[in-house]
Amino acid sequence: MRKRAIIRAVLAAALAPVCAGIVALTVTPTAAAVGGSGPYPADYETSTSLANHTIYRPGTLPAEKLPIFVWGNGGCSANGLSQQNFLREIASYGFLAIASGGPNASGSTTSQMLTQSIDWAVAENSRQGGKYYGRLDTGKIAVGGYSCGGLEAYAVSNDARVTTTTIFSSGLLNDADDYQLRRLTKPIAYFIGGPSDIAYPNAIDDWGKLPAGLPAFMGNLNVGHGGTYGQTNGGEFGRVAVLYLKWRLKGDTTAGANFVGANCGLCNTQWQVQQKNLTLDGGNPSPSPSPTPSPSPSPSPSPSGGGSRGCSATYSVQDQWSGGFVASVSVTAGGTAINGWSVSLGLPAGATITSLWNGVNTGTSGNVTVTNQSYNGRLSAGQSTSFGFQGSGTGAGATVTCAAG
Template sequence: MATSRNRTGTLIAGALSAVLATAGGVLVSTTAHAAAGCRVSYAVSSQWQGGFGANVTVTNLGDAVNGWTLAWSFGAGQTITQLWNGTVTQSGAQVSVANASYNGSIPSGGSVAFGFNGSWTGTNPAPATFVLNGTACTGEVGGSSSPTAGPSASTSPSASTSPSPSTSPSTGPGCTATGTGGGSGPCPAGYETSSGLPNHTIYRPESLPVQKMPIFVWGEGGCSANGTASLPFLREIASHGFLVLASGAPNGSGSTTAAMMTQSMDWAVAENSRAGSKYYGRLDTSRIAVGGWSCGGLEAYEVSNDARVSTTLIFSSGLLDDNNDYQLRRLTRPIAYFIGGPSDIAYGNAMDDWGKLPSGLPAFMGNLNVGHGGTYTQTNGGEFGRVAVLYLKWRLKGDTTAGAAFVGSNCGLCHTQWTVQQRNLTL
């Protein structure tokens, strides 16, 4: 192996920041006279004023199917606003979800899962009946055909009433959706500063969640000391119940260092233990992720061996010199790369790093053809924001539905606009 490589250094270091729940199966064969039967599990994963998230798992009890559609009727005027791992059509109360291009074939005994966010007013009961490819999902083979979801919950024993966030803190942040903050998550978020952590920007839900917040430490592109350069992206993460600590003051100037990431971790641990702090006992200091874009990714590499770090996220970045490959060899905890495709100036460096990771290290590599600038300044951080939230939910909150986006040959990001590679990943 060559002792040095042609790294793209100057451009990366100078780049600034301008720029569902478990596997579920499907049922019903599309072949005439094939045995058909299914079971559906519908679970509200989080709920807040006016909105909720839900995971749906369909288990195939009959013959294999190739192409599926699941239908049901909402009983209280709920509306789906965003859905993943499928395509949704809604007309009034009637909902129909068809398979995505990558998850239409389901073997007998297999399952498929999808998730969605929705809105509600008044009450949020679970649907009573589900119909897969024209067959009612009764939990048995040979369920009677039904064109619409009916009102009786007795035909869907797995459906359950929506839990309130306070009674289920392990599945949802349990915050109050108040304030003027932003982000698509259940906890509208904003940012603040602290005299105890100078030259940093702190993103948090305006109403602190009941569930302890894991911590995400961020380094900006170009090592820019502007902690609000990627505001939509970082606020989006915080809105899902995370404390985000960005190196650099709001609209700050100058440059950051990797030591500032360590300062962020030190401060969070201290605040969690300090009586009188708003964060006293509210942080999960055993779940800390470090990440950064471009030069900020190099900073994340530098601190990734800190014993407090649970996982590392590298955005459009890669080591600039083979002399720093020791930072790869010392990695022992999961790492994920989110790169801007072959047009990204960091692409070659990132792929070189990928090839040198320790053999047993859990690792994910995703390339989205958006170039080096990413999507950080788009609404809610764009696609990078969406995927970062899923990864952090998986690694820092143990959300295996979110983790399904990254694991397996039919992962949620597989066979999409993302180009995906995986190593040693399990749910």
Template sequence: MRNRTMIGAGLVAVAVGVLALGAGPAGAAVGGSGPYPADYETSAGLPNHTVYRPQNLPAERLPVLVWGNGGCASNGTAQVNFLREIASHGFLVIANGAPNGSGSTSARMLTESIDWAVAENARSGSRYYGRIDTSAVAVAGFSCGGLEAYAVSDDPRVTTTLIFSSGLLTDADDYQLRRLTKPIAYFIGGPGDIAYPNAVDDWGKLPSGLPAFMGNLNVGHGGTYDQPNGGEFGRVAVLYLKWRLKGDVSAGTAFAGAGCGLCGGPWQVQQKNLSLGGPAPTTPPPTGGATACTAVYTVQNQWNGGFVAGVTVTAGSAAIDGWRVTLSLPSGASVTSVWNAAGTGTSGTVTMTNVAYNGQLTPGQSTTFGFQGTGTGAGAGTTCTNI
């Protein structure tokens, strides 16, 4: 048991204080250190949110980061330097709250951000039509915003969660940890951060086998968000998102392995179940009746014109270092977004292969991926092979 009521109240109070006492947000000047100078805007289709994007959209599709502010404040520019920095590296960033807005936010607003990104990617006439990678979505937040991120981390469209100077406030909320299935990262301000005990407690209760990273930088609860380009928190957030949302293994070396880039420096690092990707198989697939893997397909939600499906991949009697699922979709069905797998094709026969963190399975171990599609999902056929 832990008594975090006072810690929780202080966490929100400090977060609000940081916002009130810090310098006012910078103007909407194009900026960031990345290759795509970024700016922010609002959208009539997503009221009370702030959208950060490269000023000129790159040819590559934009992964998505949805963000909850410190103090759950409805000010989408409260961490403007930090969020604009991320966008400048080729990400679409959506923060709760209007620019310089007032009031409070809720976790539901993060879900609204994801809904909007998926819809804009599919809407003919949108500047984002076909330009958003809806299979690569991160949810994140600072302080009270981190609690909002926890609340929606079980959304099947979420690829990874980032918690900045935050932790669950009571043991009654620990169910949110037990339902985590996607990689998670904590970036905390060291022992002087009021959220430090909460975050450490959460770390100890993460599900077994969950890929997780924790980095503590001794800067206190206020972080480095107001520094140029978001300071050190901005730098490591970009690296983590490049790794998890763009598959950039070189960026991932900052976090994984005994000699990781953040290991042995000012960051105090902890790691769980981190891998940059398994090696190529050194033995042939099992034969003589042994099953390499199986795939079980389930329609999780069906509505008029669309559906969400999930697939559970289970290794057979031998370990595997990678898997490929072939799906035969019903006539008229088409895949629009994928999570926890890399998809090829959108209709008819499509293939889904593992991503870096879920390809290695021990005998009998399972992992899951999912996708959203148009049409009717019932009746798809599946086959699974190891690769």
């Protein structure tokens, strides 16, 4: 079980006073390095077509397209300069970084503002005559956030346009929100301030609940909840964030070597490192010898089927409320290894899938086909994986059959 009172108090109610102090430090840093340390000196700007946001960009756009990084501030602060050193540093390495909230603005942000950032960047890349026309890599988008902003990043991590999620000193507050973990399908990375970070227990709880097969990295640097964002160039968190984004959004495997393998660049340093299912080239890792267990089935699972076709499937309703539900389907290989699976899901009348994770669905109601993602199709004999979905209507009474690819 999650939920320590101190964490809930600080990350929810007390985030404002705790992070207000952090924000006050980072708005006017004592050692700001204008431009960042990268090859493209960067600063920030605003746009009338993206109200209440702060856009960090190289002063002179490089010839290469800019991947996109959208950011939620600590304390869900609407001051887009809250982590300015950190975001300027990222931009200086050839990224477009967009923070929720205007420069020195007041108030609070919402997760929808991250989606607005993505929408705006995609639109600007297609707007003829605009300075970003054809200059952005809209196929490479990362979402991230610090503390309360990390909760916002979780909320939009299932956007199909997101390439990777980055969580800084944050973790889900309530077990009821764990569906956000179950729907993750893209690589995720955690950068936490060590055991003295108030978000540490929740981040560790989230780590243990990630879907089996999901590529994931966790690094803990013992600096506490405040991180290093206000230091020159964002300090160590800024350095490591640049490396991670260069790997995930630019395909830089030299940068990626800092995160992958027993002898990774961050291994055996001041960082405490954990890894799951990571490969430098982003391909399918070998099946994990001890995958994260699938959610416990509900008291009323549907019959499984398809065992004679190389795999079997079982369906269970995880949660049901008036007008909606969350369900899970466990897929298990038969007596031999399989390299792909397809589940035929028969939904009860009136039920409709609204979001699905760890699988690819064709259709949303009636007879739906769900196939594996790139990372969870290979199963050794007897090995299981799972996918889940949220739906409207009533979840009880669905049927499932499985066929191996």
